[in-house]
Amino acid sequence: MSQNFRRDLNREFDAISGSPSPALSARVRAALAENRPARTGPFWMAGLAAGLIAVIVVGVLVVASFNRHQTSVLPGTAPTPSTTPSSNPSPSPAQTPPDSNLPAFVCAGPVSLVGTGSPTVAFVDAVRTGTHSGYDRMTIEFNNGEPGTVDMSPHDGTTFTQGASGQQVTLQGSTGLLVIIHGSDEHTAYSGSTDIKTAYSVLLELRQVEDFEGTVQWGLGLSKTACYRAFYLTNPARLVIDIQNS
């Protein structure tokens, strides 16, 4: 590369940018002091407390429901099992579609979802996991609508390349699934874990591998190659990914 070209180019860049104001450093320091990163401790404690309360409430409801059904259930009207994750129930389980309305499991190749009425950037505000008879589930909740496009594809092995840093991370398991959420952001409204290890039979580990330029990616570490399906739920907007575990 000609040194003249470099010199001329840099002169133009200098003319465009000038120098930063001397106050920039102090301004950044002040902004940092006002915006301390969220600590994870209190969130864990709040989550634990919320979980305990939820368990107590669910227990009371189950006992009450059981007592009522002992006298009122008619033959052939047994309740349909819920598809809502058991470890972290959905806030609106009644809106979870019955299994018959869910898409079929796909056993090879990529799957894409296209949202309707999607915002420019869909803000993730919760990530949950659960295991059920037949599938392990990941649920990503958005606070302002479903994202424009989601691409999922099987991934060879469990080593994923992280966005920005370019570092490689290896998840638990023997094979993987890559979830790419376009038009999304996971650092504005979400402060939960970005590396979730489960003790499920197939879905072993979930790790955020990118949150950059409006694209969020999660790598999923699986114990074996498994069929999967994905769909949106509404109120609140959720992306649900089920991994077959049987």
Added chain:
Amino acid sequence: MMSAVMEQRPSAMQRATEGDADSFAMLIDPLLNPAYRLAAVMLSDRMAAEDAVQEASVKAWRNLRQLRGDEGSLRAWFLSIVANECRMTRRRRWWSVVKSAEVESERRTDLPSREALTDLRRALARLSPDERLPLVLYFYLDLPLDEVARTLRVSQSAAKSRIYRAARRLRSDLILEEVS
């Protein structure tokens, strides 16, 4: 008698990761100047560039755990956040440019007059911000190719290709081997 055991002082990165704002400020202080220059070229607006650097610094601070203590990747990581913030700034203000073109032109009075523009600067102005980005990183900030690639989040060969393509639009007789 002096103790033979010396306590190892935690690194600035460790302290920053544990929530020490001063340590983080110290780490990114040398990066503010290149970050500002990158933002100013991408946005062609010096005030907006400082705003973008400030906002990017806060975002980096909030997400420092993503780096997992890797101080060697800090510069590329931080500059990629700055570049992303510039893109967000442009997206946010596309409508405000339409609504308040007069205000925008006032903010740009620090740029040279149109008559003073050189051919090279005119050619630069025709590049999109994302085309200018690899040129700024490689030529202006003098980053090595591997760091340009990490900032752009692409492979080294792709980074080289982007630099070459953008530079070719400024100087048509450029050959690929000159970007090395």
